[in-house]
Amino acid sequence: MSFQPVKFYQTGTFTVGNRLLPPEERSVQASTKRFNSINSGHRACQGCGEALGARYAIDAAMEATDGQIIAANATGCLEVFSTPYPETSWQIPWIHSLFGNAAAVATGIAAALKVKGKKDVRVVAQGGDGGTTDIGFGCLSGMFERNDDVLYICYDNGGYMNTGVQRSSATPAAARTSTTPAVGSDPGNVFGQGKFLPAIALAHDIPYVATATVADLRDLEAKVTRAMEIRGARYIHILVPCPLGWGTAAHDTIRMARLAKETGIFPVFEAEHGEIKSVLAIRHPLPVEEYLKPQKRYAHLFGKNPAVETIARIQALADKNIRKYRLQARKEGH
Amino acid sequence: MFQVRIHGRGGQGVVTAAEMLSVAAFDEGRHAQAFPSFGSERTGAPVVAFCRISDREIRLREPIMEPDAIIIQDPTLLHQVDVFAGLKKDGYILINTSKTFDQLGLGDFIRDWRQERLCTVPAMELALKHVGRPVPNVPLLGGFAAVAGIIQLESVIKAIEERFSGKVAAGNVAAAREAYAIVKAEMEEARRKETEHA
Amino acid sequence: MLKQMEGSRAVAEAVALCRPEVICAYPISPQTHIVEALGEMVKEGSLAPCEFINVESEFAAMSVAIGASAAGARSYTATASQGLLFMAEAVFNASGLGLPIVMTVANRAIGAPINIWNDHSDALSQRDSGWLQLFAETNQEALDLHIQAFRLAEELSLPIMVCMDGFILTHAYERVDMPTQAQVDAYLPRYEPRQVLDPSDPVSIGAMVGPEAFMEVRYLAHAKQMEALQLIPAYAAEFKAVFGRDSGGLTHTYRTEDAETIIVAMGSVLGTIKDTIDEMRQPENGGHKIGVLGITCFRPFPIAAVAAALKHAKRFVVLEKSMAVGLGGILAVNVRMAVTGMGLKGYTVVAGLGGRAITKKSLHALFRQGEQDGLEPVTFLDLDWNVVNKQLEREKAHRRTGPVAEALLRDVGVVGARNY
Numbered sequence A: 001m002s003f004q005p006v007k008f009y010q011t012g013t014f015t016v017g018n019r020l021l022p023p024e025e026r027s028v029q030a031s032t033k034r035f036n037s038i039n040s041g042h043r044a045c046q047g048c049g050e051a052l053g054a055r056y057a058i059d060a061a062m063e064a065t066d067g068q069i070i071a072a073n074a075t076g077c078l079e080v081f082s083t084p085y086p087e088t089s090w091q092i093p094w095i096h097s098l099f100g101n102a103a104a105v106a107t108g109i110a111a112a113l114k115v116k117g118k119k120d121v122r123v124v125a126q127g128g129d130g131g132t133t134d135i136g137f138g139c140l141s142g143m144f145e146r147n148d149d150v151l152y153i154c155y156d157n158g159g160y161m162n163t164g165v166q167r168s169s170a171t172p173a174a175a176r177t178s179t180t181p182a183v184g185s186d187p188g189n190v191f192g193q194g195k196f197l198p199a200i201a202l203a204h205d206i207p208y209v210a211t212a213t214v215a216d217l218r219d220l221e222a223k224v225t226r227a228m229e230i231r232g233a234r235y236i237h238i239l240v241p242c243p244l245g246w247g248t249a250a251h252d253t254i255r256m257a258r259l260a261k262e263t264g265i266f267p268v269f270e271a272e273h274g275e276i277k278s279v280l281a282i283r284h285p286l287p288v289e290e291y292l293k294p295q296k297r298y299a300h301l302f303g304k305n306p307a308v309e310t311i312a313r314i315q316a317l318a319d320k321n322i323r324k325y326r327l328q329a330r331k332e333g334h
Numbered sequence B: 001m002f003q004v005r006i007h008g009r010g011g012q013g014v015v016t017a018a019e020m021l022s023v024a025a026f027d028e029g030r031h032a033q034a035f036p037s038f039g040s041e042r043t044g045a046p047v048v049a050f051c052r053i054s055d056r057e058i059r060l061r062e063p064i065m066e067p068d069a070i071i072i073q074d075p076t077l078l079h080q081v082d083v084f085a086g087l088k089k090d091g092y093i094l095i096n097t098s099k100t101f102d103q104l105g106l107g108d109f110i111r112d113w114r115q116e117r118l119c120t121v122p123a124m125e126l127a128l129k130h131v132g133r134p135v136p137n138v139p140l141l142g143g144f145a146a147v148a149g150i151i152q153l154e155s156v157i158k159a160i161e162e163r164f165s166g167k168v169a170a171g172n173v174a175a176a177r178e179a180y181a182i183v184k185a186e187m188e189e190a191r192r193k194e195t196e197h198a
Numbered sequence C: 001m002l003k004q005m006e007g008s009r010a011v012a013e014a015v016a017l018c019r020p021e022v023i024c025a026y027p028i029s030p031q032t033h034i035v036e037a038l039g040e041m042v043k044e045g046s047l048a049p050c051e052f053i054n055v056e057s058e059f060a061a062m063s064v065a066i067g068a069s070a071a072g073a074r075s076y077t078a079t080a081s082q083g084l085l086f087m088a089e090a091v092f093n094a095s096g097l098g099l100p101i102v103m104t105v106a107n108r109a110i111g112a113p114i115n116i117w118n119d120h121s122d123a124l125s126q127r128d129s130g131w132l133q134l135f136a137e138t139n140q141e142a143l144d145l146h147i148q149a150f151r152l153a154e155e156l157s158l159p160i161m162v163c164m165d166g167f168i169l170t171h172a173y174e175r176v177d178m179p180t181q182a183q184v185d186a187y188l189p190r191y192e193p194r195q196v197l198d199p200s201d202p203v204s205i206g207a208m209v210g211p212e213a214f215m216e217v218r219y220l221a222h223a224k225q226m227e228a229l230q231l232i233p234a235y236a237a238e239f240k241a242v243f244g245r246d247s248g249g250l251t252h253t254y255r256t257e258d259a260e261t262i263i264v265a266m267g268s269v270l271g272t273i274k275d276t277i278d279e280m281r282q283p284e285n286g287g288h289k290i291g292v293l294g295i296t297c298f299r300p301f302p303i304a305a306v307a308a309a310l311k312h313a314k315r316f317v318v319l320e321k322s323m324a325v326g327l328g329g330i331l332a333v334n335v336r337m338a339v340t341g342m343g344l345k346g347y348t349v350v351a352g353l354g355g356r357a358i359t360k361k362s363l364h365a366l367f368r369q370g371e372q373d374g375l376e377p378v379t380f381l382d383l384d385w386n387v388v389n390k391q392l393e394r395e396k397a398h399r400r401t402g403p404v405a406e407a408l409l410r411d412v413g414v415v416g417a418r419n420y
Helices: A049-065 A077-082 A102-115 A129-134 A137-146 A197-203 A217-228 A250-263 A288-292 A296-301 A308-324 B014-027 B075-079 B123-130 B137-148 B153-163 B166-197 C007-017 C032-044 C058-070 C081-086 C088-097 C121-125 C139-156 C181-187 C214-243 C269-281 C303-310 C331-338 C360-371 C385-397 C404-412
Strands: A069-073 A094-096 A122-128 A150-156 A208-213 A234-239 A269-272 A275-279 B002-009 B031-036 B046-054 B069-072 B092-096 B118-121 C002-006 C022-025 C051-054 C075-079 C102-107 C132-135 C160-165 C173-177 C251-254 C261-265 C290-295 C297-299 C315-320 C345-350 C378-380
Touching: A049 A069, A049 A077, A049 A122, A049 A150, A049 A217, A049 A234, A049 A250, A069 A077, A069 A102, A077 A122, A094 C058, A102 A122, A102 A137, A102 A150, A102 C022, A102 C051, A102 C058, A122 A129, A129 A137, A129 A150, A129 A197, A137 A150, A137 A197, A137 C058, A150 A217, A197 A208, A197 A234, A208 A217, A208 A250, A217 A234, A234 A250, A250 A288, A288 A308, B002 B014, B002 B075, B002 B137, B014 B031, B014 B046, B014 B137, B014 B153, B014 C002, B014 C173, B069 B075, B069 B137, B092 B137, B118 B137, B118 B166, B123 B137, B123 B166, B137 B153, B137 B166, B153 B166, C002 C007, C007 C032, C007 C102, C007 C139, C007 C160, C007 C173, C007 C181, C022 C032, C022 C058, C032 C051, C032 C075, C058 C075, C058 C081, C058 C088, C075 C081, C081 C088, C081 C121, C102 C121, C102 C139, C132 C139, C139 C160, C139 C173, C139 C181, C139 C214, C181 C214, C214 C297, C251 C269, C251 C303, C261 C269, C261 C303, C261 C331, C261 C360, C269 C290, C269 C360, C290 C303, C303 C331, C315 C331, C315 C360, C331 C345, C385 C404
Parallel strands: A069 A094, A069 A122, A122 A150, A150 A234, A208 A234, B002 B069, B069 B092, B092 B118, C022 C051, C022 C075, C075 C102, C102 C160, C132 C160, C261 C290, C261 C315, C315 C345, C345 C378
Antiparallel strands: A208 A269, A269 A275, B002 B046, B031 B046, B031 C173, C002 C173, C132 C297, C251 C290
């Protein structure tokens, strides 16, 4: 396992005590010499999980390659909030082509670098869940299958937030979006549809697949660092809460990501060549209500007549994740 | 300009034959244009390919509708496709068969044509004998060199050697030579008969 | 060196001589032979350094080319028909980003009904994509245009489609003069990109531009194409100096000096038209005063050259392998723009759609009719009115008439191999 959880939780909080670590063990972001690949001053919303995830991920990739990163970006929030000319936030060479082709553009960049003998320069492609699991899925699968030397990072906030919170194939069951409104007999998004792209990435047997959340940022950094040690197609899927789309408070972004992990809703693991090597274990799985309740997109499940059955189905999905990915830490003592 | 239309079935090397014919003509310093009938036909389906040979640049891009010569790689097409459509009177016909024109039911059709321009050659058998595969296209080109005299056998052989190598090339060269000899003999026979009649 | 070879092979060898660094390939007839040949050259090592990438769609093909070109590599791909439409979003993006990708379009009809044969519908559907579009008359010209295209594209920082008639050229074996590597190297300089993804000098490519500058960015794309109107003849002249033959340029005229009637066309049908015109001009055939204007460069559209070529004529007949449904012709509309105010009679003839053979016989009749101003404003050459009218009647009589194409083919009664 590439990441050792930091145990210096401050009493009564979940804040990670980075300051209590020796300097060499501190996170990339803790360094004053961090790359600031996405410079401050961009236009992301307050509490944007994607901005946070991208900053950690790309800076970690820069750190791992001594600043030799080229990024290809799908259309989406990240592209829009970071760039409008002439105020680009990107301090790295960066290209946006289309919504559905970031993986293929990255393949082209990697091919050009290879043909020009620039082995040190590495390529990262990135997109939201819409650009990754829906419209960009063909290009992504092609990139995986050819094992092109690209790290693809998906920032998953469970919907098309850039265009006004519409459903994507990564939108969770029962969640309200503007195209799965909370009306009718089965309000919100349907059950049993959508797809968990990390599992599909695993099925391509590519050298490296990992999931992460913005709640465990050192884990995220470690995974990006590990990914950059490997050549070939790599995929990291990061859960990034979206205050706008989820209906959560801006200050709850990290908390929501942590709850997604601690309930089993979002399994955090690391895999190589199609085999899961490690997971971020859940010490005491929390009931899914704790994750659902703070989010307005699930508000229709609660209130005077809670949708007990629906909540039970979501709980069952979380439990299945815990079983399937062996997320629960073995109980100690007793 | 001399225009050849080749009829056969998918898998018989019809297009290859037209291309090789054009290469043979090119090797003789002439202009040649070979092209297929552009179908998406699969193995066994009727296929047509064309070849124009000229001493000047060939600009015409229409299919060959009034050929000077027709090569039929599969005689079963006679009952399926109007293979002789547009063939000029006294044009050249070369059919892959061990039968005669009469036996193929074409006796009436070619009754008053110049008999030495109507030839058959058992190209399939020659291909099996020399190459070991039932692909009649190359032996037919050897035969065509004899029947029409528009290209030399040596040019056909050169084209074969450009296209194939090793055993396949050698086998095809042998098949083409034998086909050439067979057709030459047939033509001599036809000429002899004609002079007898005259 | 003179060689007898397939058009696709000739283009592949010419592209290889241009030292492409990244080639993306997705199969679609009739361009496949080109990328197959290039793929073999890369795999056997005769074309190096070059990355050959088998992508999963045409959309990916153009996207890979975009990435490669933005990273400074000379990039090439080829497509046709549905493939060109499938990559359309990336086609516009490549030109919008100003990436000098060269792409062969082996012109083929667009379905439905699905049809693999030649016409110009595919390329002309992308006429406003911001790409330059060059149309080859022969395989020699197709080969030559690719060499010119890389130079032009890279000088202008704009992508170029080299269009060649599917099957009619791509699958035709004919004589070509294949240049040497030294000749191509002398003509085509190394690619020096105007913008490149480079960690030592980071730039953001493709960010959002609002109303405050979007029109100016777009205007510059137009201005660059106008600039190409000067560069194309200049590069064709330089090409002649190095390779010793006329190829490319904006337009070509043939026997138009005293012509009262001028046919306007693009692509390989120009050869058949020239043969027809030669025959019509013979004294024993009436010595018709007829000539032809071939459009080599469709984008940018050479308005001045077209106007100059037509100005002494009485009429022009645009014969095009494309159709603006609900209007008439596409090429014709462009030509009419060029002759605005010149008082010429103009006719549109839609011909050869979906591989319908354009024969000298039909052209003879058509041109004679044109000379006598006996053509409708829009004519469909060799259209089977009987079949069309039958279907129209059927549709009047019945509601559920089923798939149109099937009904028509039942009336035509086509036999599989009768298409010669």
